[in-house]
Amino acid sequence: MTGLTSMAEDRLAELETLVRRDTESGRYWGAAIKIARHGETVLDLSIGHADEARTQPLRTDSVFSVFSITKAFINVLTLRSIELGRLQLTTKMSDIIPEFSGAPRDQATIFHFLTHTTGMPGVWEPTPGWFMEELQDGVDGVIKHIHGAVEPGTRCDYAPMANHALLAEVLRRTDPKGRDIQDILVEDLWEPLGMVDTYLGIRPHMRERHVVPDMRDTIPITSPSRSVPGDYGLYEAERNGVTWAGGASTTGDLQRFMEMLRRGGTLDGARILSPQTVKLATRVWTGDLPNELYKTVALRNGYAVPPAAIGLGFNVRGDGIFVTQLGNLTSPATFGNYGAGTGLIWVDPETDITFIGLSAGLLSQAENIARYQQISDIVAGAAN
Incomplete structure (x- = not known):
């Protein structure tokens, strides 16, 4: 099956109706969704607006600040570096960044960083109001202020910033050309894949289409910039080094x-990874451990605590029925990443569906999970 014949058109219409209803009611301001089956696009949708005042209609090529989806790029380049022999999954972070010292965190390996099992607590920012606009800012903050709480591998604490500041620094320090992280991302990932509208920052050709994020009190920190005023100027700056959310x-x-x-x-x-690496990275490596961040969300909202189900940098659907952005009708092998209150990307290898969703007007963690669980199940249920 190819094209729309591979998906039930009436089910895709239900998805469009749902998103339109949500945006018209003000649940969020707008959304852009792209779905492919067997590599062919079956839905390319933009509904609503970039702002609450409805002054900027969304387009199918609108540029969104994708927050933690940024981590997926660093994950893939880390795996690529392992394939190239520059480091191993068993390499200790402290072997590459000696400043990352002190027990027990100095025993954490690249594997622990990719699986969010370093033993460090999930910290949003090292100190209140800390400038983290450049990679070095983040690295310095983690080294100085975020210390190990438990032995690596014994607990899964999703790291909002620490892991991917240090993983990016690993890429920089082990790069044979001595490039900065922006050039590594562009030259080794985005340019080969033809990703012309992706960057750490808002390039001039992207600015007119940029959806300035409306935080709506969903992110517990500010993100100031040295070049753009405001509490969240970072997301409007032309360039940043925030490899975990920028x-x-x-x-x-x-x-x-x-x-x-x-x-x-x-x-x-363009070959970025080997099939063997993708297969290894998209299986669950966290066992029965819960993700402590989402354990808190689950307990606060009165539903069962789900397993963390994290691969080598990817969220995996896994087995069982539980509250999850990846849906319950997707296959256990489904994997992807998300961005705080706004975005979700996933692939279901069994049904051969690729899903991309980005939205304007951030939702709380619980509300975002509920929104994307509903959407992901509609998409999975549309497969013929």
Whole structure:
């Protein structure tokens, strides 16, 4: 089956109706959604607006600040570096960054960083109001202020910033060309994949289409910039080094990224990863451990605590029925990443579906999970 014949059109229409109803009611301001089946786009949708005042209609090529989806780019480049022999999953972070010292955190390996099992608590910012606009700012903050609480591997604490500041610094320090992290991302990932609207910051050609994020009190920190005023100036700056949350992209670019993963690491002749690495990275490595961040969300909202189900940097659907952004009708092998209150990307290898969703007007963690669980189940249920 190809094209729309591979998906039930009436079910996709239900998805559009749901998003339109949500945006018209003010649940969020707008959304852009792109879905592919067997590599062919079956839905390319934009509904609503970029802002509460409804002055900027969303477009299918609108540029969103994607927050933690940024981590997925660092994850993939870390795996690529392992394939190139620059480091191993068993390499200790302290072997590459000696300043990252002190027990027990100095025993944490690249594997622990990718699986969020370093033993460090999930900290949003090292100190209140800390400038983290450049990679070095984040690295310095983690080294100085975020210490190990338990032995690596014994607890899964999703790291909002620490892990991917240090993983990016690993990429920088082990790069044979001595490039900065922005150039590594562009030259080794985004350019090969034809991702022309993706960057750490808002390049001039992206600015007119940029959806300035409306935090709506959903993020527990500010994100100031040295070049743009305001509490969240970071997300409007032309350039940043925030490798854990500073990325901007479109549904089209993110579809290319996820299609590369769906195809086993290669897209249009550009090989980023091997099929074996993709397979290894998209299986669950956290066992029965809960994700402490979402354990809190579950307990606060009165539903069962789900397993963390984290691979080598990817969230995995896994077995069982529980509250999850990845839905319950998707296959256990479904994997992807999310961005705080706004975005979700996933691939279901069994049904061969690629899903990209980005929205304007951030939702709380619980509300965002509920929203995307509903959407993901509609998408999975639309497969013929």
